Each structure stands twice: as structure tokens, then as C-alpha cells.
Amino acid sequence: MTLLKKQLVTLCLLCISVVSYSQDYKSEIKTQFNDYLDAITSMDFNKSMDYVSEDLFKIIPRDQMVRVMEQTFNTPGIEFKLEDAKIHEVNDAEKIEGKFYAMLQYSNVMFMKINAQDDENEDETEEEKAESQELQLSLTKMALQQTFGENNVKYDEKTQFFEIYAEKQAYAISPNGKDNWNFIVVEKNQKAFLERLLPKVLTDKI
Template sequence: MNIQKQLITLLFITVSSIALAQETKNQIQADFTNYLNSIVNMELEKSLDYMPTEFFDIIPKAKMLEVMKQTFNNPDMEIDIKNPTILKIDDAQKIENKYYSLLTYSSQMDMKINGEEHETEEDKKLRISMTKTAFQQSFGAENVVYNDTTGFFEIQSQKDVYGISDNGKTGWKFLVLEKNQKVILEKLLPAQLIQDL
């Protein structure tokens, strides 16, 4: 009888742990979806609410907002982000006084670089070729397609992101893992999380 009670207790703890982990993943998914939607809908100031406050000790919030506005409102280019999809969410782990969960998402970014007003056909071909090469180096050749009809580059992107929470349940903030920003990431993440970057 004692063994049966122990097995029931163990089963209850296991089921409870799985349920809590799933509840946490659901909250991460909800918060990250809100973050992505704020970017897709160009609610740039709202999107900053989903970034760790420590990030703004490195790059002030007003400066970050200005850079985002300049990027998305640049008259020389058009950007449209489509179909953001969360591919996986890892279980949250506590490191020091915060919780971290690695997630992966994909999206399509359509981008058009507008040419000069009096651009020749030869200059246009060169601009498109150079831009395509740059995008292929950043995203991989298989993920970049140029649409001759629309003039847009269609870029498939997959990125890793760390969700960060103080309590491991709510208030998830997100930090996209960009290799060219390793110096910033080293200031915001525990060393064991960025060693593979």
C-alpha cells in the first residue's frame, strides 16, 4: 500500500509539472505573439514593451524607437512582415534570479529597395544584384527570392529568441539572438546561454 501511495504521489507530481510547463509555454507563446503582432502592425512603441528593460541601459528606449521608425518609415524602402510562426518553445529554466526559454520562429519579410529617380536600367540591375547578394549572405541563398513583377525581395527568415521572465510565469520579454550583436547579448544573458553564438 505504501508503494502505491508513493507511485500515485510521483504520478501527481509528474502530471502537475507537465501541466505547469505547458501553461508557461502557452504564456510565452501569447506574449511573443503580441510582440510579433505589434511589429507586423507597426506599433513600434508597443513592441518595445516586450524587450528587457536592461536592453535600454545599453541603447536608450527613445533611440531604439527612433532607429525602428527610421527603418520602417524609410522612403527608400518598403518592408512588409508576413506569416510569423512560432516553431518551438523550450522549457523555461531558472538561471540566477531569472527564467529563460529559448524559442524559434519563422517569418517572411518582403522588402523593396527603391531606386533613384533617374536610375538607368543598368544601374537598377546592379542595385538588385548587389542587394540580393547581401540578403543571401545574411539569410542564406535558398531563403531569398527576387520577384520581378513586384520588385520585392521575398525573404524567409528563421530566428532564435530568448524569452526572459522574472517569475517564470508572466511578463515575458524577448531578445532576438543576432550573431552581429553578440557584444550586447553578452551583457544581457548568462554566459552559458550565449556560448554557442
């Protein structure tokens, strides 16, 4: 085998090795993040914390995070359902300050229903109650559209559920770039908080 052929064979083997490594760690990220999404969808918030960056618990204790999640999804008068969580893309990982970070894009669908409260004003007529409910639904829809986009919010008058499609981002974080990935969900309106968890080079992109 000539020297040129040897060099070409070596180059091909290196390329195959790099592609294989890329697929391996990205597959690991997808597997672990899907486990995280499954825990959130089934509302097993304690289990979901197993996949969250430990750095978060230095700011907010784990048990407090679980309570916040439970309180949020068990708000009196509001029903929540989460469905159809999907990972769309995992970007290449980069090493920053001794850790590996990979941005991923994902989406889910949230269903939300506002139920009538037992302590409604009994002095109101049925017509007044209907008008009050219609106003509440209108204001809720407007707020959801401002947050998630007008085309991403639908209201089903038959089931009385809002259907909200949300595209999100998260950072997968690993000490070695191969496994033990955990995650931080990125919300633009929480940039100041994320600056305590992520390197500046990453938060500058938010």
C-alpha cells in the same frame, strides 16, 4: 491502498502537475511573444517595446530604440512588409542568476522592394538606368543571400519585391518563471552586445 499504490498515485500526480506547469508557462511565453510579433508586423514599434527586456533600455533608451526601428523601416526608396510570423518551439526554462530564461525559435517573412529614386542622374539614358537598376538588384540579392541563405531569398520580377524567409531565435526572460515574460532577439553577429544583456552561460552558446 497499499503503500506501493500510494507511491504510484503520488508519482503520477506529480508528473501531471509538472507537465501542466510546463504547458502553462510555455503558453504564456507564446502568447506574449505573439503579441510582440503582431506589434512588429503592424509596425507599431512603440507597443513592441512593451515586450522587450528592460535591461536593453539601460543601454539604449526606449525612445531611441523606437526611432531606430522607425527609421529602419521607413528608409527612403525602400518598402518593407512583414508577414507570416510563427513560433516553432519554446525550450524548457532554466534559472540563471535569479532570472528564468527560455530559448524560443521562430520565423517570419519579410518583403522588400527598392524603388527608383527621384534624384537619379537625369543625364543617363533609359538603357543606362536599366543597367544601373539591374546591378543594384543583383548586388542586393547577393547581400541578402549571404545574410539569410541562398534558398531563403526570392525575387518576384512582376511585383519587384524580394521575399526573405528568416528563422530566428530569442530568449524569453522572466523574474519568476511563470509570467511577465519579455524578450531579447538573438543575432549571432551581435554577440558582443548580447553579452551585456544575457548571462555568460547563454552567450557562450551563441
